[in-house]
Amino acid sequence: MTSPRERVVHLSGELVPESAAKISIFDSAILLGDCVTESTRTFGHVPFRLEEHLDRLFRSLKVCRIDPGLSWEQLRAATLELLERNLALIGPHEDYWIVHNLSRGLTKPGPNPAQRNPATIMIFNSPMDLRGWARYYSQGCHAVTSFSRAIPAQSLDARIKNRSRLFYTLADQEARLVDPDAQVVILDVQGNVSENKGGNIFVVNGGRLRTPSADNCLAGISRQTVLELAAEEGIPTVETHLQSYDLATADEVFFTSTPYCIMPATRFNGLTVGDGKVGPITRRLLAAWSRRVGLDIVGQAESQLRAG
Numbered sequence: 001m002t003s004p005r006e007r008v009v010h011l012s013g014e015l016v017p018e019s020a021a022k023i024s025i026f027d028s029a030i031l032l033g034d035c036v037t038e039s040t041r042t043f044g045h046v047p048f049r050l051e052e053h054l055d056r057l058f059r060s061l062k063v064c065r066i067d068p069g070l071s072w073e074q075l076r077a078a079t080l081e082l083l084e085r086n087l088a089l090i091g092p093h094e095d096y097w098i099v100h101n102l103s104r105g106l107t108k109p110g111p112n113p114a115q116r117n118p119a120t121i122m123i124f125n126s127p128m129d130l131r132g133w134a135r136y137y138s139q140g141c142h143a144v145t146s147f148s149r150a151i152p153a154q155s156l157d158a159r160i161k162n163r164s165r166l167f168y169t170l171a172d173q174e175a176r177l178v179d180p181d182a183q184v185v186i187l188d189v190q191g192n193v194s195e196n197k198g199g200n201i202f203v204v205n206g207g208r209l210r211t212p213s214a215d216n217c218l219a220g221i222s223r224q225t226v227l228e229l230a231a232e233e234g235i236p237t238v239e240t241h242l243q244s245y246d247l248a249t250a251d252e253v254f255f256t257s258t259p260y261c262i263m264p265a266t267r268f269n270g271l272t273v274g275d276g277k278v279g280p281i282t283r284r285l286l287a288a289w290s291r292r293v294g295l296d297i298v299g300q301a302e303s304q305l306r307a308g
Contacts, residue, residue: 040258042128054072203251
């Protein structure tokens with residue numbers, strides 16, 4: 001029985017208590033790390049760009065040859081039903097992650113990895129805890145390059161958003177060998193800037209916004225939001241190749257990702273970025289994003305930090 005204060009999880013067509021949500025050790029997600037994923041969030045309890053996240057999820061499923069066994073519309077309906085059930089368990093000023101994990105289902109080791117059973121569909125809501133990022137809005141973070149390089153697109157296309165996070169975890173740990181509080185910048189095998197462990201990277205020089213083109217990184221939906229906001233604000237943008245030199249000599253650097261939206265960086269590999277303060281274009285884009293969603297993004301994170 002579900003506790004009145006326990007969230008529920010969607011697990012292959014059933015709503016079950018979080019404490020009872022389990023999958024088989026023979027699921028392809030466990031045996032092979034064979035699982036695609038999407039992470040969305042709410043603002044003011046309203047999902048942000050959910051449909052675009054689902055579009056990308058279904059593209060990943062197609063390329064990975066995973067049959068989810070349900071339509072886009074059915075998955076959207078299941079997602080919204082779950083969110084509605086769980087919203088009563090958070091306060092009016094709190095928000096949720098909306099996470100989708102879909103695997104090829106039960107499998108056994110053997111010569112053919114093709115799907116033989118129904119997909120395992122996992123959807124859960126987790127309270128959006130922003131305390132770990134909150135101080136970066138005013139102080140900026142320290143961006144540090146890892147020595148592991150991004151997986152080449154010839155091996156695994158970055159546009160397939162998958163749950164195999166080992167590479168990103170190792171790269172993140174490598175950056176933290178330099179600074180325990182570092183945020184990782186991952187380079188590709190040519191030395192071009194690729195992405196962060198869960199987001200994209202932007203630099204500002206002379207009032208112009210630049211970000212890596214999507215041939216060596218995931219074209220994030222937060223990244224797309226920033227490009228749209230920049231267009232609305234009259235800030236010129238360029239999608240191009242960037243190298244470490246460009247981050248070291250930039251006026252401003254920031255990351256983009258679902259939970260924090262925009263995270264300023266005021267140091268790069270130990271060097272001060274610009275004047276060492278969060279820059280005006282970064283602040284302008286954060287304010288524009290807050291207006292778009294009708295919620296003070298920075299204020300929400302800082303209020304969580306003050307509350308402990």
